[in-house]
Structure formats: structure tokens, C-alpha cells
Amino acid sequence: QVQLVESGGGLVQAGGSLRLSCAAAGGTLNGYTMAWIRQAPGKDREFVAGIRSSGGTTRYADSVKGRFTISRDNAKNTAHLQMNNLKPDDSAIYSCAAGRGIILSSMTSPSSYAYWGRGTQVTVSS
Numbered sequence: 001q002v003q004l005v006e007s008g009g010g011l012v013q014a015g016g017s018l019r020l021s022c023a024a025a026g027g028t029l030n031g032y033t034m035a036w037i038r039q040a041p042g043k044d045r046e047f048v049a050g051i052r053s054s055g056g057t058t059r060y061a062d063s064v065k066g067r068f069t070i071s072r073d074n075a076k077n078t079a080h081l082q083m084n085n086l087k088p089d090d091s092a093i094y095s096c097a098a099g100r101g102i103i104l105s106s107m108t109s110p111s112s113y114a115y116w117g118r119g120t121q122v123t124v125s126s
Contacts, residue, residue: 001026001027001115002013003024003026003034003115004022004023004024004096004097005021005115006010006020006022006096006117006119007023007120008020008021008096008120009120010121010122010124011124012047012122012123013124014124015085016076017084018083019082019083019093020080020083020096020122021079022036022076022080022081023077023078024077024080024098027094029053029072029074029078029098030073030077031053031100032098032100033048033051033053033100033113034050034053034080034098035096035098035107035113036049036050036070036095036096036097037094037095037110038090038092038095038122040092040093043099045110046092046110047059048061048094049061049064049069049070049081050070050107051070051072053074057109058070059107059123061108067079068081069082069084077098083122085126090122090124092122093119093122094119095116095117095118095119095120097113097115097117098114099112
């Protein structure tokens, strides 16, 4: 079983940047599709970005395209989310998630992911 731990959240002004990291404890991320999923107060979980196990295929929510970049380092069992030009609407708890056997068309569905971290808070002030 994969245990995921996020880091890198914080408070930033609009237009600023943050880099989130996700590390696997006690296991490997090889073979897992990884994703970042966020949830703001009173809102449903929202897929942000995903990356297949090889790193060759990525998907992004329309709201973050051109601003966020997901990456992974399988040798270090880590995944990252570089967030640039942050907006107040990006404020949320960001969780790292992992799953195996996820078909391409299901990458953007939060329910496709079996393993989740506890999340890290991102707050963007205006």
C-alpha cells in the first residue's frame, strides 16, 4: 500500500508561485498514475493535474492550463506540482493521489485514485 505525504503549501500573494511535492513512504510510485486534486471549502473535489507512470502523458484542468506543471521522478518516488501565476481561486487543500490501472479517459476523475495523502493548504491572497 502506498502512503503519500505532501509538502510545499503555504500563503502566497496573487501572481506568485509555489511548488508542491508528494513523496511515497514505504513503497514505490512506479506503475502508478499520479494526480493532484484540490478541494476548497464548500466545494467538491476538483482534479487539477495528472501524470501517467512513464511521465509521458499529462492532463490538466482547464482552469490551470498554462500556469501549473505536473512532473514526477520515479527514481526518487516523488511527484511535483509547479504552480505559477497563482490566483485567489486556486486557494484550496491540495492532495496528492495515486492509482493503478487508470485508463486515459478516467485520469481526470478523482474517484479513479485509490491512494491519497492528507493534503497541504494553499492560500492565495489578493
